[in-house]
Amino acid sequence: MILAVFDLDHTLTKRESLLLFFCVVRGWPRFVGGLVRLMPAIARYALKQIDNQRLKQAFCREYLGQWERSTVTAWGERFTDRYLWGMLRPAAVERLRWHQAQGHRTLIVSASPELYLRPLAERLGVDGVLGTRLVTVAGRLTGEIDGANCYGPEKVRRLRELVGELGGYEIYAYGDSRGDRELLAIATHPYYRCFGP
Structure with a gap:
């Protein structure tokens, strides 16, 4: 079996998607106001006092906390069609x-939220998605990350969880950053910031 695994931001897309998603969902004034409130967390991250999971969780609480999941899911669909598709x-x-033409199993494995990875995967005909999951209670997002941010070693763990032991697979992996390092390390054919030899 052959797997082809793609990161999203700066790999499938030309730019970062998460901050744009927050801006689209909440609107420009609310997005900027949120950034002001998030400055202490951003500063702590810059000083290496917190990791990227805690920073992302702070952003998710600020912009998505207490929103109905169905509303944010609908925004994910609109975001994919109006913005993400044009960023590919x-x-x-x-x-x-x-x-896909070779019959390989294709996956998107990204730290971005599954809320908008899934509609993108459907439109691209990709076989599966592994992304960051968000906690829902009584139909509302809490802003908390469900488990670990799908970044670095978590990408490999989640891939094993989905397909089982990786030794039986020939894996093509495409990534662009430190967050893809572990995924590229286990690939038979790792592609860093490129799509072929």
């Missing part, structure tokens, strides 16, 4: 289509 790299999509 043609070379990345071409490589994805090549894998």
Whole structure:
């Protein structure tokens, strides 16, 4: 079995998606106001006092906490169609289509929320999604991350959880950052910031 695993931000897309998603969902004035309130957490992250999971959780609490999940899911659909689709790299999509034409199993594995990874995967015909999950209580998002941020070693753990032992697979992995290092390390064919030899 052959797996083709793609990161999202700066791999499938030309730019970061999460901050844009927050801005689209909450509107520009509310987004800027949130950034002001988040400055202490951003400063602590810059000083390496907190990790990227705690920083992301602070952002999710600020922008998504207490929103109805159905509302944010609908925003994820709109965000995919109006913004994310236009951010895709043609070379990345071409490589994805090549894998699909070969009959390879394709996955998006990203630290971005599954709320908008899933609609993108559906539109691209990708076989599965592994992303950051958010806690829902009584139909509302709490702003808490469910488990670990899908970053670094968590990408590999989640991949094993989905498909089982990886030794029986030939894996093509595409990534662009430190958060993809572990995923690229276990790949048979690792591609860092490129889509072919």
